[in-house]
Amino acid sequence: MTELMQHKVGNEIKVLAPTLGKLFRDNLGVLNDILKERACDKVTHFDCLMRFELTATDTTDLLLQFLSEVLSLGYRQKALFCNAYFPELTEKKVDVRLFGIWTGPLDENIKISCDDAYVKKNGDDIWESRILFDL
Secondary structure, three states, rough: EEEEEEEEEEEEEEEEEEEHHHHHHHHHHHHHHHHOOOOOOOOOOEEEEEEEEEEEOOOHHHHHHHHHHHHHHHHHHOOOEEEEEEEOOOOEEEEEEEEEEEEEOOOOOOOOOOOOEEEEEOOOOOOEEEEEEEE
């Protein structure tokens, strides 16, 4: 489940997912929709492949670093990364292959805010995240 709420400075995103991989993929999908709404919906092939690894002190920092790196790559490559494959994903490390499409310049110039961001497992053993995207 993904929930989008408008704020004065941006969009607050809450995501619920049964696995950490799904949580990361769903946050990636929200980021893509902010950058170019619905651009990944009808993709039939990918134009580019990128790979990176990150480590962090906790899962919140890992998700923030992941999204920041995807955003940076997207601006540099003029691409949206519509799909992700995780050869390794733990609460403190991610190794990812991103599959993307070249789109030209992206619609929004956004930043990912660390303020009040979190990733945690809730009482139902479901992964939950909250992130604010500053527009």
